[in-house]
Amino acid sequence: MKYNRIAAIAAIGVAATLSLTACNGDDTGAASSSQGSSSSASSSSSSSSGGGSKQDGGSESSSESGNAQSGSGDSTGAPDDAANGATETGDKVTFCKTEDLAIDAMDTAPDAQTGNIDITMINRGSTTCSATGFAGVDIKDTDNTSNPIERGHAQPRITTLKPGDAAVFNLSYTIDSSGNSLSHPTNILVTPPNETHTLSLKWPEGAADIKGAYTDVQVYPTHTTK
Known part of the structure; x- marks a missing residue:
């Protein structure tokens, strides 16, 4: 009887230990899953933010390129002005006949x-x-x-x-x-x-x-x- 009681107590202890381990494993898995989801969401947010930043950068670059072309197109020197009959104030006049x-x-x-x-x-x-x-x-x-x-x-x-x-x-x-x-x-x-x-x-x-x-x-x- 004494040995049977000891064996029973030992069996209960092992079962309790297994149950506790199983609970901890579930908690750890849940935490890990939660962290993974959080990390994935963060990564997705970061990727979205990065895409927006590139888009803004592309728009700025396009604007600068447009200004440069416009500047290049508007920028004229004295020989060009002279050839076009421009006055010193920038007005256009016809050439003398x-x-x-x-x-x-x-x-x-x-x-x-x-x-x-x-x-x-x-x-x-x-x-x-x-x-x-x-x-x-x-x-x-x-x-x-x-x-x-x-x-x-x-x-x-x-x-x-x-x-x-x-x-x-x-x-x-x-x-x-x-x-x-x-x-x-x-x-x-x-x-x-x-x-x-x-x-x-x-x-x-x-x-x-x-x-x-x-x-x-x-x-x-x-x-x-x-």
Whole structure:
């Protein structure tokens, strides 16, 4: 009987232990499952947040790209403005027409070595116009040939003419004082900037002889007289 009671008590203890272990295992599993769900939810939230952040970043990048393109498109330098007939205030005006300009040539040599001829263009039209850039110039010789004049190294300046305003450009060359010049100019053929109609002017009386050939003469861009 004594051994039977001890065996029974031992059996009860083992059963209790097994029951307690089973309970702890369930609690641990539940906790683990809860933590797994929490971790999964956190991961999902983090992933969603990360996706939103990338989307915001992409939108910002697209905006900056658009601004850069717009800036690039709007950003213009003086040569572009000059080519488009822009004024200093950014307004657009049409180019001066040859028929609206009174054009004259005058010898303005500063010394005995440097030949200089100023060609003045006065706006006789009724509206403001642009004379910005280089005029086309040919010099006609006594042998009836026309010789194109090359551009000097200078940056065009915005030259806007209100009615009655004047613009000037000049021809520059080295004077031949030998008396043996091979150039014998009679006329200056002027085509205003961005025009196709040409006007013929008399070579200024008293202007010094050109040293070398007509290719040694240079024309410079227009500028206002104010």
